Amino acid sequence: MNTTPLTVAVLGPGGVGGLIGALLARDGHRVICLAGEATAAALSQGGLRVESAQYGDFTAAVEADTRLREAVDAVFVTVKQTSLDEALDRVPAPALGNAVVIPLLNGLDHLRLLRERYPAAEVAAGTIRVEATRTAPGRINHTSPFANLELAAPLGEFAEQLRHAGLGVTLRSDETTMLWDKLAFLAPLALLTTRHRADVGTIRSDRRPELLTVLDEITAVAQAAGAPVTTETVLSFFDRVPDTMKSSMQRDAEAGRPLEVDAIGGAVLRAGVAHHVETPVTARLVAEVARLTTPGV
Numbered sequence: 551m552n553t554t555p556l557t558v559a560v561l562g563p564g565g566v567g568g569l570i571g572a573l574l575a576r577d578g579h580r581v582i583c584l585a586g587e588a589t590a591a592a593l594s595q596g597g598l599r600v601e602s603a604q605y606g607d608f609t610a611a612v613e614a615d616t617r618l619r620e621a622v623d624a625v626f627v628t629v630k631q632t633s634l635d636e637a638l639d640r641v642p643a644p645a646l647g648n649a650v651v652i653p654l655l656n657g658l659d660h661l662r663l664l665r666e667r668y669p670a671a672e673v674a675a676g677t678i679r680v681e682a683t684r685t686a687p688g689r690i691n692h693t694s695p696f697a698n699l700e701l702a703a704p705l706g707e708f709a710e711q712l713r714h715a716g717l718g719v720t721l722r723s724d725e726t727t728m729l730w731d732k733l734a735f736l737a738p739l740a741l742l743t744t745r746h747r748a749d750v751g752t753i754r755s756d757r758r759p760e761l762l763t764v765l766d767e768i769t770a771v772a773q774a775a776g777a778p779v780t781t782e783t784v785l786s787f788f789d790r791v792p793d794t795m796k797s798s799m800q801r802d803a804e805a806g807r808p809l810e811v812d813a814i815g816g817a818v819l820r821a822g823v824a825h826h827v828e829t830p831v832t833a834r835l836v837a838e839v840a841r842l843t844t845p846g847v
Contacts (some may be wrong), residue, residue, distance in 0.1 A: 555578050555579045555580060556574070556579045556580070556623045556624060556708075556711060557579070557580040557582070557621075557622045557623050558571070558574055558579055558580070558581050558582070558622060558623060558624045558625070558626065559581075559582045559583075559584055559618055559622045559624070559625040559626070559641070559649075560581060560582070560583045560584065560625075560626050560628060561584045561625060561626065561627045561628065561629060561637055561638075561640060561641055562584070562585070562627065562628040562629035562630075562633075562637060563583040563584075563585055563589070563593060563598065563612075563614075563628070563684075563688075564628065564629075564684040565680075565682035565683045565684045565690055565691075565692075566628045566654055566678060566680060566682055567583075567626055567628030567629075567654075568583075568598050568600070568682070568684055568688070568690040569600060569602075569680065569682045569690050569692050569697060570626055570628070570697075570717065571583055571598055571610070571612055571626075572597075572598035572599075572600045572608070572610040572612070572690060573600075573605065573610075573697075573715040573716050573717060574712075574715050575597075575598065575610035575611060575612050576608060576610045576715070577711075577714060577715035577716070579711075579715070580613070581610075581612040581613065582612070582613045582614065582615060582618070582622065583598075583612050583613070583614040583615075584614075584615060584616065584617065584618055584637075584640045584641065585614065585616070585640075585687075586616065587616055588687065589614070589687040589688070590614040590615055590616050591614070592614075592686075592687035592688050593612055593614035593687065593688045594613065594614045596609075596688050597609050597610050597611040597612055597688065598610045598612055598688050598690060599688055599689050599690065600690045600692060601689075601690070601691050601692065602690075602691075602692035602693075603692075603693070603695065604692065604694075604695055604696070604697070604716075605692065605716055616640060617639075617640050617641075617642070618640060618641045618642065618645045618646060619645060620645060621645065621646075621647045621649065622646070622649050623649060623650065624649055624650040624651070624652060624708065625641060625646065625649055625650070625651050625652070625671075626652050626653075626654060627651065627652065627653040627654065627655065627660075627664070628654050628655075629655075630655075630808070630810060631655050631656060631657060631660060631810045631812070631813035632808040632809070632810055632813070633808075634655065634660060634663070638664075638667060641668075643667060643668050643669075643670070643671075646668055646670075646671055647670055647671070648670045648671055648672065649671050649672070650671070650672045650674055650703075650705065650708065651664055651668060651671045651672065651673045651674065652674050652676045652701065653673070653675075653676060654676050654677065654678045654699075655813065656732075656733075656736060656810055656813050656814050657733065657810070657813035657814055657816075657817040658729055658733065658817045658821065659813070659817055659820070660813070661673060661675055661725075672703070674701050674702065674703035674705060675701070675702040675703070675725040675728060675729060676699060676700065676701045676702070677699070677700045677728060677729070677731075677732045678697070678698065678699050678700075679694075679696060679697075679698045680692070680694055680696065680697040680698070681693045681694035682694070682697070696718060697716070697717055697718060698717070698718035698719075698720070699712065699717055699718065699719045699720070700719075700720045700721075700722050700728055701719065701720075701721055701722065702721075702722045702723070702724065702725035702728045702729075703721070704721070705721065706721065709721055724777075726775060726776050726777050727776075727777040727778065727779070729777075730772040730775060730777035730779050731777070731779060733768075733772070733814070733817065733818065734765075734768050734769055734772050734777075734779045734784050735784050735787055735788065736797075736814060737764075737768055737814050737815055737817075737818050737832070738761060738764045738765055738768060738784075738788070739788070739797045740797040740798070740799035740800070740810075740811075740814050740815070741764070741799075741811075741814070741815050741832070741835040741836065741839055742757060742760065742761060742764065742835065743796055743797045743799070743800040744797060744799045744800045744803050744809070744811075744839050744842070745835050745838050745839050745842075747800070747803075749793060749794050749795060749796055750788070750791055750792070750793060750794075750795040750796070751792075751793025751794065751795075754788060754789060760831065761785075761788070762781070762785070763831045764831055764832055764835065765781045765784055765785055765788075766781050767818075767822075767827075767828075767829040767830075767831060767832045768784075768818055768829070768832060769781045769784060770827050770829075771818055771821050771822045771825060771827045771829060774821075774822075774825035774826070774827050775821055775824075775825055799811070799814065799839075803839075803842055803843075808843065809839065809840075809842070809843050811836060811839045811840050811843075812840075815832065815835065815836035815839065816836060818832055818836075819832065819833055819836060
């Protein structure tokens with residue numbers, strides 16, 4: 551394995567990005583966090599402080615800036631889709647060059663946007679399974695017993711360095727299947743829990759017919775897009791998660807934050823149109839959840 555330290559930028563050092571950045575910094579890599587002035591100042595002074603049952607409690611020194619000003623080996627894009635356009639202004643294409651760009655965002659549409667914006671870079675599709683929350687600038691609370699990345703790119707050496715830092719990493723050969731594996735579960739979870747203001751246990755018992763219909767619609771779109779995702783597979787996973795689980799979109803709605811309804815639900819609807827698959831129940835849920843963010847509704 552190449553043991554040469556990497557220089558890695560983290561665009562959006564919140565729960566996910568902060569945890570990744572802290573683990574890499576602790577393992578000896580140079581980490582540059584890109585954020586607003588107040589957050590950048592806090593990270594420059596106090597570093598990233600992680601509380602984690604898996605990794606222990608530790609503080610990692612990092613650099614921080616409001617803008618990328620030099621070439622790096624890789625950039626993790628870990629902002630919410632709702633703030634992506636504004637955040638990308640912190641990463642000028644000339645500074646980025648041919649770095650590896652790993653977006654850990656929900657949905658599908660961000661990949662095309664990033665590849666158009668950074669034509670010289672290697673934009674690798676990625677997903678992550680983790681529960682990590684930013685409780686204050688530079689303070690990360692990691693509560694899941696895992697932090698597992700999937701990357702759809704031949705990044706074997708880079709993946710080994712991530713594993714050495716403590717992250718779980720699986721390399722996938724099929725980008726489309728990897729993204730739909732996540733979205734086929736995430737979209738019904740986010741839309742139904744947010745729309746009905748209910749946890750997973752309530753949805754799969756009281757709203758099961760609606761859940762099954764949405765799963766049928768979304769997996770039909772996934773299959774038309776070329777991903778071998780089935781209702782039975784997704785439902786099996788849905789039935790195994792804890793009753794009390796809430797979606798991140800549901801938590802955002804409860805806190806009055808912007809919702810990723812377009813990135814998650816909208817991505818399904820656009821793919822349905824592109825592949826001539828009708829999704830009426832999913833479309834209704836997207837519209838109803840979107841109205842939750844409309845003042846006066």
